[in-house]
Amino acid sequence: LRAKRQGKNHACFVAEHEVDLFGREQQAQRMRQALHAGELALYYQPKIDARTRCPVGAEALLRWQHPERGLLTPGDFLPQLQGTALECEIDWHVLEQGTAQLGRWAREGRELGLSINLSAATLLHPQLAARVTQLVRQHQVPPGRLELEVLETAALSDLAAVVAAMEACAHAGVCFALDDFGTGYSSLHYLRQLPVKSLKIDQGFVRRMLTDEGDMHIVRAVVGLAGAFGVRTVAEGVETRPHAQALAEIGCDLLQGYWIARPMPAAALERWMSGPVEA
Ligand code: C2E
Ligand code: MG
Ligand code: MG
Ligand code: MG
Numbered sequence: 001l002r003a004k005r006q007g008k009n010h011a012c013f014v015a016e017h018e019v020d021l022f023g024r025e026q027q028a029q030r031m032r033q034a035l036h037a038g039e040l041a042l043y044y045q046p047k048i049d050a051r052t053r054c055p056v057g058a059e060a061l062l063r064w065q066h067p068e069r070g071l072l073t074p075g076d077f078l079p080q081l082q083g084t085a086l087e088c089e090i091d092w093h094v095l096e097q098g099t100a101q102l103g104r105w106a107r108e109g110r111e112l113g114l115s116i117n118l119s120a121a122t123l124l125h126p127q128l129a130a131r132v133t134q135l136v137r138q139h140q141v142p143p144g145r146l147e148l149e150v151l152e153t154a155a156l157s158d159l160a161a162v163v164a165a166m167e168a169c170a171h172a173g174v175c176f177a178l179d180d181f182g183t184g185y186s187s188l189h190y191l192r193q194l195p196v197k198s199l200k201i202d203q204g205f206v207r208r209m210l211t212d213e214g215d216m217h218i219v220r221a222v223v224g225l226a227g228a229f230g231v232r233t234v235a236e237g238v239e240t241r242p243h244a245q246a247l248a249e250i251g252c253d254l255l256q257g258y259w260i261a262r263p264m265p266a267a268a269l270e271r272w273m274s275g276p277v278e279a
Contacts, residue, residue, distance in 0.1 A: 024080055024084065027077070027081070028080075028081060028086050031077060031081060031086055031090075032086060032089075034064060034066070035089065035090065035093060039065050039066065040062060040063070040064055040065075040090070040093065040094075041062075041063050041064075041065055042060045042062060042063070042094065042097050042098060042101070043060070043062075043263035043264055043265060044058040044059070044060055044061070044114075044263060044266055044269040045058055045059050045061060045256060045261060045262065046058050046260055046261050046269065047059065047113075047115075047234060047254045047256045047260075048255050048256075048260055049253070049254060049255075050235075050244070050247055050248040050252050050253055050255050055112070055273055057112045057113030057115065057145075057147075058112060058113075058114055058115070058269060059114075059115040059117075059149070059256065060097075060098045060101075060114060060115065060116050060117070061073075061074070061117075062074050062078075062090070062094055062117075063263075064076070064077055082119075083121075087121050087122070088119070088121055091119055091121075092122075092131065094116055095116060095131065095135055096135060098116045098146075099136060099138075099139045099141055099146065100139050101114065101266055102139065102141045102145055102146060103138075103139030103140050103141050106140065106141060106142050106145065107140070110270075110273070112145070113144070113146070113147060114145065114147070115147040115148070115149050116146070116147070116149065117179065118148050118154075119154070120150070120151065120153075123148075123150050123154055123155070123165055124157065124161055124165065128165055128168075128169065129165060129168030129169050132146075132169050132172055132174055133169075133172040136172045136173065136174060141173075142173070143172075143173025144173055144175065145173075146173070146174045146175075147174070147175045147176065147177050147197065147198065148175070148176050149176075149178075149200065150176060150177070150178065150179060151178075151179050152180055152181050152182070152186055153180075153183070155184075155186075155194055155196075156184055156185065156186065156190060159194075162194065163194060163195065166194065166195045166196070167195055175196070175198075176196045176197060176198075177197060177198035177199070177200055177234065178194070178196050178198070178199050179200045180200065180202040180203075180236075181200055181201055181202060182201060182202045182205055182218055182222060183204070191225070191229060192229065197232065198231060198232050198234050198253075199222060199226050199232075199233050199234070200235075200236050200256075201219055201222050201223075201233060201235045201236065202236065202237075203236040203237025204237075205218045205219050205222075206219065206235050206236060206237045206238060206243060206257070207237050207239065207243075209243070209246065210242060210243060210246060219235070219247070219250060219252070220250055223251050223252050227251065233252045233253050233254070234252075234253065234256060235247045235252045235254070235255050235256065236256050236257060237257045237258075238255045238256060238260060239257050239258050239259050240259055241259060243257075244259055244260075
């Protein structure tokens, strides 16, 4: 038990889980407001080809421009929404905003791909393929430009259902990436059945690969495995030039991280894309 609220003359004691529920409900309410007030925005972080260093696309990352607390990242607000209806509502919102942006880029002649993160709940939502198909048509997104990132751990929940969802989206020209790869427990059996285009090597392995031999082995193994399955690799959390060089030598396909660029608003990304690329 813990004090939930200490009024002037009384203290109200409730069980710990009730405090959580109360806090969660309040948080969800505030988040719903934010969604309707337009406080949620997408930032875009570029991905480059590891060999040529040319930009090939971006990942959309959610930000909350909070009127009092400033710019918040998903770690500040997404975990509290897990298991609530808002989790999917926010993913639908991001899908809508992201495909609209992708459609504009395509019409401007920019050959950029965009990755959008989905929660496990959205991946298994019965409406996913229908909504994605509708958005891709509505915003005239060329086939192959939209990629959906799902956590490796999310893809392991129900193999048959996940494969079906991914294949239904593939009909609309949408592909999938396994995010934070290496942190879950994917068996090769699973990997072989999932129709994914990319494996995103978790940033923990990337960060430590030059100082910890074990992490270097893991990065090499993931790149080798991806090659054998005909899947491309994306390294996340590339923070230094030596990391970028080592990853290119190992044969990793794409790089993403602060060394290349931080996540930024769409207009800034467009300027970044047309500016000189640091080599
Ligand atoms: P993620 O998809 O694995 O995204 C990578 C995270 O690493 C992002 O954090 C990004 O800003 C950060 N990052 C990129 N490069 C570097 C680097 O070089 N060093 C370090 N230290 N960090 C780097 P962010 O934006 O805070 O997002 C955190 C997580 O929240 C994402 O991890 C993703 O799982 C989730 N997320 C983000 N946007 C959405 C969304 O629209 N929907 C859903 N469902 N989840 C989202
Ligand atoms: Mg991601
Ligand atoms: Mg990741
Ligand atoms: Mg992550």
